[in-house]
Amino acid sequence: MGAQFVQFSLTPILIGIFAAIACALPGNFLVLRRQALIGDAISHVVLPGIVVAFLITGTVAAIPMLLGAAGAAIVAVILIEAIKRLGRIEPGAAMGVTFTTLFAAGVLLLDQSDTSNVHLDVEHALMGNLESLIWFRAEGWHSLFDPVALAALPDELGRIFVVCLLVIALTVFFWRPLKISTFDEGFAQALGLPVGAMGFGLVVVAAIAAVAAFDAVGSIIVIAMFICPPAAARLMTNSLERQVWWSVGFATLAAILGYVFAGYGPLWFGGQNAVSAAGMIAAVSGVILGLACLYGPHRSRVGAARQQADA
Amino acid sequence: MNPLAEALLLQAGYNAALVGIGAGLLGFAAGAAGTFLFLRKRALVSDAVAHATLPGVGLAFIVMVMAGGDGRNLLGLLAGSAVSAWVGLWLVQWMTRTTRLSEDAAIGAVLSVFFGLGIVILTVIQTMSSGRQAGLESFLLGSTAGMLFNDALIIAIGGSLAVIATWLLRRPMTLVSFDPDYAAASGTNVDRIDLAMMGLVMAVTVIGLKLVGLILIIALLIIPPVTARFWTERSDHVIWWAGIFGGVSGYVGAAISASAPALPTGAIIVLVAAGLFGLSLLFAPARGVAAAVLRHRRFQWRVHRRQGLLAMARAEPIHDPFTLRVLGSEGLVRRDGVPTDAGRAQAAKIARDERRWDVARQIHLDAGLTGRYDGLTPIEQVFTPDEIAEFDARIGGPAPVATQGGH
Known part of the structure; x- marks a missing residue:
């Protein structure tokens, strides 16, 4: 657990944790508002966004990609609203139409453009590349205090850290209005809170978190982290404050355990190669949710016991 | 004759013709089956089902290789995907029923976790000696390039079976989608019909895996019914409209992708369906913009x-x-x-x-x-x-x- 750990495992674990927290925080509100699948939709439309950004700029630099992904997410949200209103179609179906179409467009664009000399493909977009984000210059724990080595940290770490801080700050700052408008929209309106703007802002923050996390860890983790930790936390407590803390804890736990299992698990079973860390983190978050479903103190619906007694 | 016309008239080779017919039948079955989901407002359940197929595909490959067979046998892979899709679907229903989580959270949880698990299994397969050329990634986005004759036949036969099943089940399923309470009161076993409906959705998903891929197959279940809804207000017509839109998307999409190299079949089929949707949204007689x-x-x-x-x-x-x-x-x-x-x-x-x-x-x-x-x-x-x-x-x-x- 010395130099090797710092060099190969520390940064991916940190990136995984920051990405997980950045997604889990807005995820709490999305799950409570029954908009959990917005995260799913956003992470699908990221693909056409980055392909268009690549076609325009001709490079795979991070900033244009992020802008392209964010643009695509906003286009998707607008399209969903437009289809919902213009066609009078229920939200789930409108979402399904939008994100599959945009994803298909992304796949077609990707196949039609010449990406042979850059690393841009669908599998990478889905699975991310967490294992490769290693810290080459690190020689041990003391490198944490070495400015030269610190400068060589992967860029993704800085970006996801900033986004994670931004999401935390926004959650703290808008805590009260968010909480009120999530639980009682009518009351929030009566108080004069901009309910529509809050809803849209939440989706935009979710999109920012999704895009930044996607850059580092791929879209599977993004969907899993939007939903699994908040859903598990929801089964642990009735207080929103505690639910958010639980979800942050679950997200962190999933990121650490997932990475460790993916990197070292196969070795324990005599295998030689690590398995996908992104996939494993999603799987661990699923196990956590499964345990919460079975044993969480607040797992049952209010009145469910009475319904069962009646039946 | 230009390549697109050739493909549309089934003149672009035996396999391409079979794929085209299979895609048309699959599209028809998907549109019709998806109608019931759409009318019950459960369109996105298919998303969970589709993503949940991935671990099954991987595990089936491993089992078949360990049993000494060819891991790429399409029937075996599809059987595996059906089993894991069934587990995923059951989990969604279990979670919605026994915990206080809403259905959308359950759908999202199942699809992301099963997909993550599937990716883990795929990376395990890549490290197996026989797994290097498994090509299981093609199940993500579908691929008709290099499709074997037997595979095309499976899709065509599966598509026809799904169409026949839809025909047989159309009356009880229409009843249950529109008014489950009335259906229950008039003696229909709603749970069993729901199960049959989900079975049909699952069958369509599994058959479509090789052709359209698991990420885009749900488009075939969602877009045609939504499109059909613009053209009619009558329940018994929506199904056939949806089937026709789905069938046309599948057939035309497969033909377009066969007419030129490097056109991904699944994506083209979905984009054709989306085009039909867009036209309907704008120009449908009563409900259009x-x-x-x-x-x-x-x-x-x-x-x-x-x-x-x-x-x-x-x-x-x-x-x-x-x-x-x-x-x-x-x-x-x-x-x-x-x-x-x-x-x-x-x-x-x-x-x-x-x-x-x-x-x-x-x-x-x-x-x-x-x-x-x-x-x-x-x-x-x-x-x-x-x-x-x-x-x-x-x-x-x-x-x-x-x-x-x-x-």
């Missing part, structure tokens, strides 16, 4: 016409330019704003109808009739000629219209 705009314009026209005529009847000047244009184009007012004879006659009729309504409200205290007064519905549509004659008798007949030239 263009129809709604026209309806609004017509309403606006009638309101302005009426307001203009009322003003004319009271001999007030009309200032609103749009009202003047409306009246002018119907020849009711001259270019300088002076009413024509026809305009005066129309104005007199509107003023008389207003008085008739006043009388009607005095006589009929029934709000069901007089409540239909919205200023635009002609009084002749609400009351019988006898009643109107009675109103007129009370008013004392229409006042003579003073015309400019005089008669």
Whole structure:
């Protein structure tokens, strides 16, 4: 657990944790508002966004990609609203139409453009590349205090850290209005809170978190982290404050355990190669949710016991 | 002949023809099966089902290789995917039923976790000695390139079976999608029909894996029913419209992708379906955007016409330019704003109808009739000629219209 750990495992674990927290925080509100699948939709439309950004700029630099992904997410949200209103179609179906179409467009664009000399493909977009984000210059724990080595940290770490801080700050700052408008929209309106703007802002923050996390860890983790930790936390407590803390804890736990299992698990079973860390983190978050479903103190619906007694 | 026409007419090779027919049948079955999901407002359940197939594909490959067989046997892989899709579906229902999580959270949790698990299994397969060329990634986005004859046959046969199953189940499934309570009351076993419906969705998903891929197969289950909904208000028609839209998307999409290299089949099929959706959204007769705009314009026209005529009847000047244009184009007012004879006659009729309504409200205290007064519905549509004659008798007949030239 010395130099090797710092060099190969520390940064991916940190990136995984920051990405997980950045997604889990807005995820709490999305799950409570029954908009959990917005995260799913956003992470699908990221693909056409980055392909268009690549076609325009001709490079795979991070900033244009992020802008392209964010643009695509906003286009998707607008399209969903437009289809919902213009066609009078229920939200789930409108979402399904939008994100599959945009994803298909992304796949077609990707196949039609010449990406042979850059690393841009669908599998990478889905699975991310967490294992490769290693810290080459690190020689041990003391490198944490070495400015030269610190400068060589992967860029993704800085970006996801900033986004994670931004999401935390926004959650703290808008805590009260968010909480009120999530639980009682009518009351929030009566108080004069901009309910529509809050809803849209939440989706935009979710999109920012999704895009930044996607850059580092791929879209599977993004969907899993939007939903699994908040859903598990929801089964642990009735207080929103505690639910958010639980979800942050679950997200962190999933990121650490997932990475460790993916990197070292196969070795324990005599295998030689690590398995996908992104996939494993999603799987661990699923196990956590499964345990919460079975044993969480607040797992049952209010009145469910009475319904069962009646039946 | 150009390549697209060749592919559309099934002349682009035996395999391409079989794939085209299979895609058409699959699209038809997917559209029809998806209709029931859409009408029950559970369209996104298919998303969970589709993603949940991935671990099954991987595990089936491992099992088949360990048993000493060829891991790429399509039937075996599809059987594996069906099993894990079933587990995923069961988990969604279990979570929604026993915990307080809503269905969308359960769907999202299942799809992301199963997909993550599937990716883990795929990376395990890559490290197996026989797994290097497994090509299981093609199940993510589908691929018809290098498809074996047997695979194409499986898709064609599976597609036909799904169509037949939809035909057999259409009545109970329509009933359950529209009114589950009534269906239960009239003796239908709703749970069993729901199960059959999900089984059909799962079958379509599994058959479509190789062709369209697990990420895009849900588009075939969602987009055609939504498109069909624009064209009809009748439950028994929606299914066939959806089937036809799905079938056309599948067939045309497969043909387009066969006509040129490097056109991904699944994505093209989905984009064709999305194109049909877009056209329907804009131009469908009753529910389309263009129809709604026209309806609004017509309403606006009638309101302005009426307001203009009322003003004319009271001999007030009309200032609103749009009202003047409306009246002018119907020849009711001259270019300088002076009413024509026809305009005066129309104005007199509107003023008389207003008085008739006043009388009607005095006589009929029934709000069901007089409540239909919205200023635009002609009084002749609400009351019988006898009643109107009675109103007129009370008013004392229409006042003579003073015309400019005089008669």
